[in-house]
Amino acid sequence: MRAGLALQVFSVEARKLMSYRTDFWINTVAVFAAKMVVAYYLWTAVFAESGRTTIGGFTQDGMILYYLLAILIGRVVSGGERQMSISQDIYQGSLTRYLIYPTGYGAIKYVEHLGTLVPSLLQLVLFSGVASLLFDFSQLGAVTFASLLRTAVAVAVGNVLLFLMLYVIQGVAFWADNVWSLQVMLRFITSMLGGLMLPLDLFPAWARQILEILPFQTLYYFPVMTLLGRIDTGEWLRTLAVALVWCAMIGGVAHIVWRRGYREYTGVGI
């Protein structure tokens, strides 16, 4: 897709989201606060009960920090949860216009998806600022330009990967009446196995080995651990390579699903 078009789609989407001001302030702040409060009290209690100083290699503060970053970075990886609009386009026939325009649907949707990240990025900066007043961030250690860059790469790859997974799942709308349940399932699996619900270090060793070849850890665990400086260069490169292979594979599946799907499309509504 050309840059001019991408920019236009991007800006439209970002502006649209920013115009939902109530959602931006009330909903996201509330959700963020709720998740943080739960994580905070849960882990404080766990540490107190067990009497241990580290769990899975995390100290209590380290654990809280992990959650903080996972939630904030997670929003940048998963975007504004607006991917449902793809299946709606199929059900309601709005896909039709993109079939008429000389441009690819997937590309437009991905740029739109990027547009939804603008508020998430804003929140990332804002909330981590607020949180730095409440928590002790000294353990973050040396955040260098290089580590930030690596984190950015990890986030970008995670973002593409998750979009591709959603693009496949949403494409099921060509055949099935309701992809909602599939989407919920995917969200559960990705949060569970991707490190959003808990750091993957807490899984037993055999499970970790499997998780390392699955695509999910790239989504949340990988960028957060990169930022925390807990992944060495060799491992980072290896994880990135696995993620890229998955991107290619899921991208291929998406291509096939959509090419078949278009044959099923009947452009309802007219």
Add this chain to the structure above:
Amino acid sequence: MIQAEGLSKTFFVHRKEPGLWGSVKSLVKRTKEPRHAVRGVSFHVGPGEIVGLVGANGAGKTTVVKMLAGIIVPTAGRARVLGYDPWLRDNRMRAQIALIMGQKAQLWWDLPAADCFLLLREIYQIPRQRFDEGLAYLAETLDVDQQLNVQIRRLSLGERMKMELIAALLHSPRVCFLDEPTIGLDLTAQRAIREFLLRYRQDHQPAMLLTSHYMEDIERLCKRILIIRRGELVFDGPLAEVAERYAQHKMVAVELSHEVDRQQLARELEGLGEILPPEEGHEADLGLRLRTPRAQVAALAGRLLQLLPVTDLSIEEEEIGNIIARIMQEREDENENEEGDEE
């Protein structure tokens, strides 16, 4: 520029029995039923031509348009638009076509029209100057320049349709598919859109395929029409020929000074003409309308003057809309039996 050869489309619809039990059953076993929406339709549309595609509800007009615009894949047959197979959706073809659907908003619902147009400028890579001039011209002619910054969803139906029209024509398409572009519009707006389309044709010589249920649209815009009935093309020719070929009748209308017994009159006019049922709302009227074979007009008029207390008498061509409606109807009667097993 538009070619269809033997185009057919069969949809498969899942039959679901109504009610809860039906839903449960459909979980286990779903029956697919074929619905032949379009059957072997062939026609051509050349540059500068506006061809009307008419037919009853569900006749298959929209399905034909969808196949030609590359939205759905034909079950059989061949389509070519500007030399391309529409289903392959080549960008070079898509940059030169437009689809306007009166029943479905294409523009982005929560953006102002101006933003939609900017997106389209990028999508079609319209040079800035040409875009600005084109937009100014279109918005002014359609009288919507005041509404450009209003969200699409807040526009009235007519205003929205005009925006859709602008959006579809900004890139000066050479092939336009117009599916009921005037549906739901008031008479002024309908006229504005018609005039606008005529002017667009004059300036750009596009090939246009137009569907509409308003005869006025067809009569004003189309020199040639296609009549489609239950997915089959039953007429393809000049609009003028429809009247010549199918209007073997004329309409005779008389005004009477007092009422007469219609049944008795019908017997007396046996073979001369047929009394049409009174128009709605004119039940106990003193007016009488008859349809008569062209050759019998004089005889019928004479007989009427002789038999009835006539105060006024007029002879007219049958309305083109009625003729078309009848063509659709007649064919339906003809084919009723042979297709009985299918429905």
